[in-house]
Amino acid sequence: MKTHVKALVVGGGVVGTSIAYHLARAGWDDVMLLERDELTSGSTWHAAGLLPYFNMSFATTHIHDYSIKFYKTLEEETGLNAGFSVVGNLRMAQSKARMDEYMLYASTAETCGVPYEWMTPAQVKNRWPLVRTDDLEGAIFHPTDGYINPADVTMAMAKGARQRGVSIERRWQVDGYRWTGSEWIVTCTKMVERGGNLVPSEEQIEITTEHVVTATGNHAQRTARLLGIKIPAIPVEHQFIVTEPDAALVEYRKTHGEHPVLRDADAKWYVREERGGWILGPYEEGAPARFEYGVPDSFRADLFPLDLERIEEEYLSMIHRIPSSETVGLKDDFNGPICYTPDGNPLIGPAPGLRNMWLAEGFSFGITAAGGAGKYLADLMVKGEAEIDMASLDPKRFGNWMTTEYAARRNEEAYDHVYVLHHPDEERPAARPLRTSPAYDRQKAAGAQFGHVNGWERPNYFAPLGFNDHDARSFRRGGWWQYAVDEAKAMREGVGMIDASAFTKHVVKGAGATAFLDWFTCNKLPRVGRINLTYALTSHGTVRTEYTIVREAEDVYHLISAGAWTSYDSDYLRKAVQDKEAEFGRIEVQNTTTQTGVFALAGPRSRDLLKKLVNDADPEAFFINKNFPWLSAKPIELKMCPVMAIRVAYTxxxxxxxxxxxxxxxYLYDLLMAAGEEFGLKLVGARAQNWLRQEKSYRAFGTELGRDATPQEAGLDRFIDLEKDFCGKDAMLKTGIRSQCVTLLIEGPDDADPWGREVLYAGDVRVGRLTSGGYSVAFGKSIGMGYVKPEHAEVGTKLKVKMFDQLWDAEIVEDSPYDPTNATIRQNG
Known part of the structure; x- marks a missing residue:
């Protein structure tokens, strides 16, 4: 057995074997995989093996698409049949709202080239007569997916990995990790079977490796303790039942092919054929989290007792949808642990605070995601970046504030929300409120309807007291829409205030701070008392983080970035400082996010309001351009509150x-609200802010900005100083322009706006996708931002955007269609 390898993969389920295979395929010829028991003995063995394309995430859709295509190639490479039944996937809808969801999803699927077909209830009934369709609105059908045998696909990838030189060792448990500064020392114990249990023996070895990947599934909490980090991957019970043969199905199959995987999302289940009978897999309410503190040593390839009462409603709805199943008995049942995360998406990428430690945990749809997860994680490790932006799956999207209780409750919610209507304006209630700014109660009393960002409660919009946000959600213009319109108009015409306290805030200072930040970011550094917008790039020249930099003193800088990415940004910044401190000199980094609140005050009357409150001998002159120019910052006093005021507005x-x-x-909130009455001050939420920033073509990190586009492709040349050297510069220049970011005004439907997930067409050719969308109060129509091929990026180009399965006219407009000369922002007092 090897004791020194380049990469060690810990975990022999479908995800771990895929990672080992893809690392070897990417060119690493010294890879080892360790499994504490037998391959597939975790959740893989009892998975139903479904391969659903359906996902609202651009990155996850690519991952699923890769998996489905990749699995079809395994038999030719390895000689092992992976058991892929390409029967298709029929997703049925009982309501118009569900069809709206499918149409939004379909437009997202088109951006990734995923095929689908629409079917009417009559077409479904004609093709699959055992299915009841009289209460359906319609269905979406994916002809290219289906289901696979989890054990077979795992063994096929394992064989493919061995053929490429991977060592696979079973019955070895990892008991410790130690970082030497350049490599990992991994302590492993040989596991032996005694009395049906798997127990440690006295045999131990140490394996030295450059990289470690943990794909430990249900054992993620044990992995977290060994590494001294938090991993919010906790299993939830998932049960499915297998029926005896259905006589009607057996008769049907004499002359017809196999049914597709059937999904009745409104009934919260999937069904597929199994040897003349049916497998029913419900996603019911009340499924509990398990193993919050680790998997018992006695639990191996085991199951939990079935709780039939908990799935009674879903079972009866299967009988309703497939009436012939009513008289069929139960043949088998499974209730096993399936790992979840608080948002239902896996954790794929570098571990927080650690070097060369990679996580692949929390796969609730592990069979579907395994192939793509292996491919794109291997790209991250071998090439430095993947071809798609993996930030939405990064383990650091959850901060260190998260606890076991939070993860367990949110994971349970993620499970029972698998089949709920996934409105783009959805806000889930579990474990909330948790992180609140001091003004939370005041804003709630003012009608705030809150969103959940990195644990923070942040107002989405303000409505009359008693307003029900849940009932206001829609795939079209929901009940909240008019409130957001009023807020946007107030900020354009008068004055509005946004609570932006969730912004990520770091202070970087010290003798080496200036030289470091000059290398770390692509724009010129601001002078003392001024600010600049800038970007930290990846080694591939794409956008890693967006910063507003405020220079307080010669070697003191405030870095402000997106509130949803605090741990993600902090980890990257601190690691970069560690790498460069010896070169540049002493650098100190402080995360001040929770120490500093932020109110964004903007609108034509904002200066008038502040003049009433500032402590100065000449308040009238204090905020004029000469004394307080645009893109500057200085400490001020608003009555009894010291404030660092920055003249900038995201709106x-x-x-x-x-x-x-x-x-x-x-104190400051009350002060501003009281003084603002004279000027009609209106509280404004994130949704109106999102619309307003699109009118200015302001790119947002996580939508227009990410690790799949360079700042040049994003159209941010004015924020790039090509006269200096900076991290990622050469790679950015080498990449060139593959696509370009544009702003579009859209003649869409009267009752809907784009959400930023839609496909763009030139004629009948797919040329790009939206990354943001909404409504423009300035132009009285829908607005969006997105990426198109360079030849379609000229101002005035007419395109089409797909919404609700129709193509709507869209035109590319100049950047900052509202106030393109920035006259409003620069106005004097």
């Missing part, structure tokens, strides 16, 4: 960000 209006001590937030 594109005259405005200031007011950064203040968090403990004084309620």
């Amino acid at each position: 594109g209006e005259l405005g200031w960000e007011l950064h203040h001590p968090i403990e004084m937030q309620n």
